[in-house]
Amino acid sequence: MNAVIIAVLVMLVLSLLRVNVVFALIAGALIGGLTGGLTIEQTIEVFSNGLGGSAEVALSYALLGGFAIAISKTGLPDLMVEWILGVVRREGEAKTKTYSKALIVFSILLMACFSQNLIPIHIAFIPILIPPLLKVMNGLKIDRRLIASVLTFGLTAPYILLPAGFGKIFHEILADNMAASGMSINMGDIPVAMILPAVGLLAGLLIAIFFTYRKPREYKEIKIIEEVKIEYSKIGIIFSLIAIAIALAVQLVLDSMIFGALGGILVIYLSGAIKWREADDLLTEGMKMMAFIGFVMLAAFGFADVLKETGHVELLVEQAANAIGNNKAVGALLMLIVGLLVTMGIGSSFSTIPIIATIFVPLSLELGFSPMATIAIVGTAAALGDAGSPASDSTLGPTAGLNVDGQHNHIWDTCVPTFLHYNIPLILFGWIAAVIL
Numbered sequence: 001m002n003a004v005i006i007a008v009l010v011m012l013v014l015s016l017l018r019v020n021v022v023f024a025l026i027a028g029a030l031i032g033g034l035t036g037g038l039t040i041e042q043t044i045e046v047f048s049n050g051l052g053g054s055a056e057v058a059l060s061y062a063l064l065g066g067f068a069i070a071i072s073k074t075g076l077p078d079l080m081v082e083w084i085l086g087v088v089r090r091e092g093e094a095k096t097k098t099y100s101k102a103l104i105v106f107s108i109l110l111m112a113c114f115s116q117n118l119i120p121i122h123i124a125f126i127p128i129l130i131p132p133l134l135k136v137m138n139g140l141k142i143d144r145r146l147i148a149s150v151l152t153f154g155l156t157a158p159y160i161l162l163p164a165g166f167g168k169i170f171h172e173i174l175a176d177n178m179a180a181s182g183m184s185i186n187m188g189d190i191p192v193a194m195i196l197p198a199v200g201l202l203a204g205l206l207i208a209i210f211f212t213y214r215k216p217r218e219y220k221e222i223k224i225i226e227e228v229k230i231e232y233s234k235i236g237i238i239f240s241l242i243a244i245a246i247a248l249a250v251q252l253v254l255d256s257m258i259f260g261a262l263g264g265i266l267v268i269y270l271s272g273a274i275k276w277r278e279a280d281d282l283l284t285e286g287m288k289m290m291a292f293i294g295f296v297m298l299a300a301f302g303f304a305d306v307l308k309e310t311g312h313v314e315l316l317v318e319q320a321a322n323a324i325g326n327n328k329a330v331g332a333l334l335m336l337i338v339g340l341l342v343t344m345g346i347g348s349s350f351s352t353i354p355i356i357a358t359i360f361v362p363l364s365l366e367l368g369f370s371p372m373a374t375i376a377i378v379g380t381a382a383a384l385g386d387a388g389s390p391a392s393d394s395t396l397g398p399t400a401g402l403n404v405d406g407q408h409n410h411i412w413d414t415c416v417p418t419f420l421h422y423n424i425p426l427i428l429f430g431w432i433a434a435v436i437l
Contacts, residue, residue, distance in 0.1 A: 007032025036310025050305030112154020123397025339381020388419025
């Protein structure tokens with residue numbers, strides 16, 4: 001049996017049985033390593049060495065957490081929540097609450113989309129914005145699985161389609177690795193090639209909103225945050241918006257989330273909204289907020305390195321290639337399914353591209369796929385891991401905000417809904433794109 005399939009199945013089964021996802025990743029890596037021919041000592045060594053590869057990611061999330069909390073101290077999130085709740089309360093007095101539900105869903109969707117391209121704080125906004133809204137969501141009986149689906153869509157669709165913020169990074173990694181694998185492409189072709197996969201994500205979102213999770217769902221009223229009124233001024237709000245703009249500019253210029261977050265924090269400090277003496281407590285609070293996500297990402301990097309070391313990722317792709325023959329339609333479908341298996345374990349599209357591009361690009365050339373079709377195949381295969389994988393920050397982030405009162409399970413309430421609504425349409429629309437482009 002292929003070590004990748006075994007490791008991913010072990011990780012997924014343990015996760016579905018409600019075993020902590022960090023332990024599930026470690027167990028999957030251990031069994032995958034042994035299945036792939038590594039000794040237990042080698043597996044542990046490779047896994048441990050792999051943890052170092054996520055140091056930049058972990059530090060980025062820690063600083064983004066600090067930046068998000070710094071923004072929260074200016075009162076900007078409170079102003080947004082206050083405005084949303086103000087409209088909801090007015091609508092709540094009416095005979096129908098439909099508009100109130102739509103407003104909350106749309107506001108969360110908009111913020112999630114902005115977090116990828118326009119305001120590049122990624123998932124750091126979720127633990128700040130979502131918990132204050134849970135009380136009103138409970139009152140409106142909004143299914144949190146719907147909110148998880150909305151958040152994951154906003155964290156995924158914009159970056160695979162739009163070349164700004166995280167999207168710029170994704171597109172550059174895709175172009176560079178395809179070029180290194182023998183197919184040079186125009187960066188401007190990537191958004192065009194990824195339109196159909198993005199439409200697939202949109203279809204899944206609409207199904208979740210209008211069909212799957214439209215019915216009310218009851219939740220217990222559990223006090224999760226102290227209702228402390230944060231005073232904010234126009235100057236504080238203005239500087240927080242400037243800080244967001246600076247963070248975006250620095251990230252784009254230096255291609256670094258770390259220095260982008262530092263630039264944003266520095267602007268807020270200089271504005272006087274946050275005191276220098278509060279810096280240590282601020283960053284510590286931000287690190288605590290992102291701690292669980294950081295641990296999962298650490299384990300995911302170790303898991304990925306073990307699978308790479310076994311050589312069974314390439315073997316899985318080669319086995320799929322042998323089964324394809326010269327059938328382009330079957331080839332596209334098998335490549336997407338293999339991509340799903342690989343990315344479900346790694347959980348990061350950014351980390352998956354270098355692995356699959358090395359094999360998929362030569363295979364696409366051999367089968368006669370056009371550059372546009374190859375972009376769609378590799379880009380879609382990579383994106384599959386961000387929706388539905390227990391190790392993906394696009395699923396971990398929503399859970400971090402929705403489970404603060406212990407009523408939202410990471411696997412059954414975030415990963416399973418997002419897998420069903422996004423991975424299946426991604427495979428379908430990615431396959432269509434590969435066939436017609």
